[in-house]
Amino acid sequence: MNKAMVIIFSLVFSISLNAQQVGDHTFDPVINNPVYPKEKGSIVLIDEAHVNFHTLEGRFQPFANVLKKDGYVVKASKDPFTEESLSRGKILVIANALNEVNLQNWKLPTPSAFTDEEIKTVVTWVKNGGSLFLIADHMPFPGSAEELAAAFGFKFYNGFCMKKESGKDIFSKKKGTLSDCGLTTGRSDNERIPFLQTFTGQAFEIPEEAEAVVTLNDEYEVLLPEEAWQFDKNTKRISANNLVQGAYMKFGKGRLVIFGEAAMFTAQTQRGQRKFGLSAPSAKHNVQFLLNTIHWLDGIIE
DSSP, rough: OOHHHHHHHHHHHHHHHHHHEEEOOTTTOOOOSSSSSOOOOOEEEEEEEEOOSSTTTHHHHHHHHHHHHHHHHHHOOOOOOOOOHHHTEEEEESSSSGGGGSOOOSSSSOOSSHHHHHHHHHHHHTTTTTTEHHHSSSTTHHHHHHHHHHTTEEEOOOOOEEESSOOOOEEEETTSSSSSHHHHHHGGGOOOSSEEEEOOOOOOEOTTTEEEEEEOOTTTEEEEEEBBOOOOHHHHEEOOOOOOEEEEETTTTTTEESSOOSSSGSEETTTTEEEETTGGGGGTTHHHHHHHHHHHHHHOOO
């Protein structure tokens, strides 16, 4: 990232993103072949017990609406993770959880959003057949979720994954940055994903048993600031080459998908004007990719 871009980002994003980003409730995609009849599908729990930046009735409402149109039952999960609370659904979605100390303070340190006991409970639940969709966007969210991710063998970098030059974050099979796998092939030609768009996010390392979906190249670097969106000449940077932004794997009897970007799975607006995420014209395959991901977690796609 050049010096001019650093200054621009620092000025623009020093204002609280919490006040700028809202769910785009006008987003109304058409699902031509729902996998389930209405409200007859598996139960999907969206975590709301960990100061989540994305919630069912908030920024992740468009995410939930896509799943509901596909027949899924989507519910908010407002309780800490226990064997009983997790038993209420088949798929658990954790999107941008935070420790309460970072609610209005996106600075280091960024302690875990989850207790050690909760992490053990989630790992056991997945191992016994549960399906986890863990989403942790740019800093401070990777720091809040890194202990949970590490319990499955993933290493998060608590920063921002950014292009060195300006341009949209488009990942494609043609460029070799989007893998040819179950999540991108779907169940038919109509569900194939030639490219995806993400919107900044983080980068991470994956264990050998996981398969990358989105792989970064030397066009990207990871910036590791002490405060979100505050970059200067002293900000630590590392290459993002061969790091990933999305991956999946089976874990015991269960399944796990991890992504380092949240906006790509929902529709949002900034200050009521700029649309991004699922409603962005350049992200036209993201809705189907979201469905493919949920289908794989549901065991419909092998």
